[in-house]
Amino acid sequence: MPNKNTIVDVPTVNKIARLSRLDISEGNKESLTNDLNNILGFVAQLDEVDTSNVEPLASVTGHKLPLRNDDVNDGNIEHLVLKNAPESSSGFFVVPKVIE
Amino acid sequence: MNDTSTLKPGHIQGETGIWEMVIGLEIHAQISSKSKLFSGASASFGSEANRNVSLVDAAMPGMLPVINEFCVEQAVKTGLALNAKINNVSVFDRKNYFYADLPQGYQISQFTKPIVGEGEIIVDLDDGEQTTIGIERLHLEQDAGKSLHDQHPTKSYIDLNRTGVALMEIVSKPDIRSPQEAGAYVKKIRSILRYIGACDGNMEEGSLRADCNVSVRKSGEEFGTRCEIKNLNSIRFIIQAIQSEAERQVDILEEGGTIDQETRLFDTSTGETRSMRSKEDAHDYRYFPDPDLLPLEFTESWVQDIKEKLPELPDSLKKRLVKDFGITAYDASILVEEKDYVDFYQQAANGRDGKLTANWMITELFGALKKDNLSFSESPITSENLGELISLISNGTISGKIAKEVFSEMMKSKKSPSEIVKEKGLEQVSDDSEILKLIDQVISDNQDKVNEYLSGKDKLFGFFVGQVMKLSQGKANPGIVNKLLKEKLK
Numbered sequence: 001m002p003n004k005n006t007i008v009d010v011p012t013v014n015k016i017a018r019l020s021r022l023d024i025s026e027g028n029k030e031s032l033t034n035d036l037n038n039i040l041g042f043v044a045q046l047d048e049v050d051t052s053n054v055e056p057l058a059s060v061t062g063h064k065l066p067l068r069n070d071d072v073n074d075g076n077i078e079h080l081v082l083k084n085a086p087e088s089s090s091g092f093f094v095v096p097k098v099i100e
Numbered sequence: 101m102n103d104t105s106t107l108k109p110g111h112i113q114g115e116t117g118i119w120e121m122v123i124g125l126e127i128h129a130q131i132s133s134k135s136k137l138f139s140g141a142s143a144s145f146g147s148e149a150n151r152n153v154s155l156v157d158a159a160m161p162g163m164l165p166v167i168n169e170f171c172v173e174q175a176v177k178t179g180l181a182l183n184a185k186i187n188n189v190s191v192f193d194r195k196n197y198f199y200a201d202l203p204q205g206y207q208i209s210q211f212t213k214p215i216v217g218e219g220e221i222i223v224d225l226d227d228g229e230q231t232t233i234g235i236e237r238l239h240l241e242q243d244a245g246k247s248l249h250d251q252h253p254t255k256s257y258i259d260l261n262r263t264g265v266a267l268m269e270i271v272s273k274p275d276i277r278s279p280q281e282a283g284a285y286v287k288k289i290r291s292i293l294r295y296i297g298a299c300d301g302n303m304e305e306g307s308l309r310a311d312c313n314v315s316v317r318k319s320g321e322e323f324g325t326r327c328e329i330k331n332l333n334s335i336r337f338i339i340q341a342i343q344s345e346a347e348r349q350v351d352i353l354e355e356g357g358t359i360d361q362e363t364r365l366f367d368t369s370t371g372e373t374r375s376m377r378s379k380e381d382a383h384d385y386r387y388f389p390d391p392d393l394l395p396l397e398f399t400e401s402w403v404q405d406i407k408e409k410l411p412e413l414p415d416s417l418k419k420r421l422v423k424d425f426g427i428t429a430y431d432a433s434i435l436v437e438e439k440d441y442v443d444f445y446q447q448a449a450n451g452r453d454g455k456l457t458a459n460w461m462i463t464e465l466f467g468a469l470k471k472d473n474l475s476f477s478e479s480p481i482t483s484e485n486l487g488e489l490i491s492l493i494s495n496g497t498i499s500g501k502i503a504k505e506v507f508s509e510m511m512k513s514k515k516s517p518s519e520i521v522k523e524k525g526l527e528q529v530s531d532d533s534e535i536l537k538l539i540d541q542v543i544s545d546n547q548d549k550v551n552e553y554l555s556g557k558d559k560l561f562g563f564f565v566g567q568v569m570k571l572s573q574g575k576a577n578p579g580i581v582n583k584l585l586k587e588k589l590k
Contacts (some may be wrong), residue, residue, distance in 0.1 A: 006291070015384075016342065019196070019384055019386065021198055021410070028539050033398070037331050038170075044530075052571070056389075057459065058191075058394050058395045060390070063394060064394065064397060064398065065167060065393060065394040065396050066166060066167075067166075067167055067168070067169035067171065067172065068166045068168060068173070069169060069170070070133050070134050070135055070168050070169065070170035071135060071140060072134050072135045072140060072141070072152035073140040074135075074136075074139055074140035074141045074155075074156075075141035075142055075151060075152045075153060075154055076151060077142070077154070077155070078148070078149070078150045078151055078153070080159045081150050081153045081234055081260070082150060087255075089257065090149065091147045091148055091149035091150050091151070091259075092150065092248070092251075092257035092258055093150070093200075093255050093257070093258035093259075093260070094252070094255050094256075094258075094260055095200045095202070095255065095258060096254065096255065096256070096581045097249065097252075097253075097254050097255055098199070098200045098247060098249075098256045099249040099256065
């Protein structure tokens with residue numbers, strides 16, 4: 001489907017990819033940009049509805065945000081927390097150096 | 101360079117004229133809850149690495165955050181204490197960024213609809229002046245984990261114990277005009293938080309830290325471009341960092357440069373700020389409402405219940421101390437700085453001479469603690485014992501001079517003052533006949549001086565008082581000595 005509206009361009013896709021830490025090959029960028037424009041163009045149809053006087057809908061269930069008491073009833077599971085870590089040492093996750 | 105001695109705090113004398121600082125603060129205060137904001141793991145400090153981590157904090161798939169009611173209550177309490185608007189409906193948003201100590205890949209925070217809106221507080225400055233600083237907002241958010249970069253040459257070590265601990269971010273309006281005002285503002289916020297028990301205010305452990313937004317302008321001009329100095333954890337550093345950052349900006353502007361809006365770090369070893377993030381990495385947080393959390397709603401009556409339970413706050417307490425105990429506004433402002441001080445003072449001064457108690461507490465006790473390098477909670481002298489000392493002075497049992505001796509003994513031995521007075525036989529002698537005996541002896545020992553005095557050398561009177569006091573080892577009541585000597589030497 002051809003793009004009627006260009007909502008995002010290649011530099012924007014590059015930026016989103018970098019913010020999301022995604023490595024996208026040069027050859028894929030053009031088609032991804034097209035795909036995104038198609039998706040966004042489809043969703044943009046919603047803009048045709050006037051919602052200026054409508055409050056954002058947080059939930060269709062009518063539930064309220066549940067609250068819990070301030071009790072300590074979790075934790076002490078270092079072994080589970082670290083189980084999937086590629087590397088750990090004396091209870092710490094160990095990752096490539098991230099200092100700037 | 102022009103003479104800078106007459107510059108007001110917050111003003112910088114440049115080549116092109118006087119520059120003014122514009123400062124806004126973001127204070128991060130850790131809520132004094134037992135468990136985390138959205139999980140039941142412990143929020144305590146100093147545990148083994150990753151011990152206080154639940155699967156929610158570790159961001160395992162399928163985990164759902166459930167909010168801690170106590171934390172919500174502390175945010176509302178703080179909002180009320182900051183005279184701020186409470187928003188009965190607020191929304192949690194995801195603030196997206198990548199860092200190794202943020203397993204979710206986003207921080208749950210509040211962006212467009214915070215729990216607390218605009219407010220204001222009165223800040224006491226060192227010169228006794230007061231100024232009002234506006235509060236822009238207060239919101240709830242999660243703390244991040246901790247990265248250790250010095251354990252290994254090529255690796256970072258990550259501890260998620262702090263991940264998800266509840267923070268309140270208190271954002272001021274850009275109303276602050278000098279580093280000193282910024283320091284006083286943080287002091288006041290810390291004091292309020294401690295009074296209401298929402299945060300322990302411990303800056304060394306990081307329970308309270310501040311980001312400072314600093315820009316400079318010529319008086320009356322528009323705000324300049326600001327820089328943000330991150331994560332300052334002492335009032336002294338806040339003052340130093342703001343001063344040095346403002347001077348840096350003035351230097352750049354006067355050389356014809358422009359200020360880049362950026363995040364900077366304060367290097368405590370050099371006393372200067374340096375750039376923290378390169379521009380290309382400028383953050384784009386892509387906030388959006390957290391689909392895991394419904395809006396946070398509470399009723400007005402719940403807010404009213406909290407309001408009724410609020411303790412007396414420093415400003416009103418200060419007024420009451422001046423009124424009830426007759427002390428100066430300055431002394432009162434020192435005493436209300438910490439809740440512990442004011443509790444101690446009220447116990448010690450209860451039913452006693454308020455001014456005398458304030459003097460002894462502020463001058464003698466604070467001075468002695470400082471000299472011995474003790475914190476207030478480590479004071480060897482209790483409020484009961486200080487109060488008792490005040491009573492002993494007021495009812496004439498001991499003189500002010502002897503009281504100082506008793507006081508230093510109290511600092512050493514922790515004994516009660518009446519015990520010390522008894523053991524050392526320090527009671528003031530107020531009995532006329534005892535004092536008359538001393539006077540008689542002084543007169544017979546110094547007959548020549550008595551003759552000089554009687555022939556008109558009035559100044560010698562002080563000498564006789566001194567001799568009697570000396571003979572009594574300082575214990576004679578000076579008022580009675582004076583009175584009896586006058587009669588005797590007519």
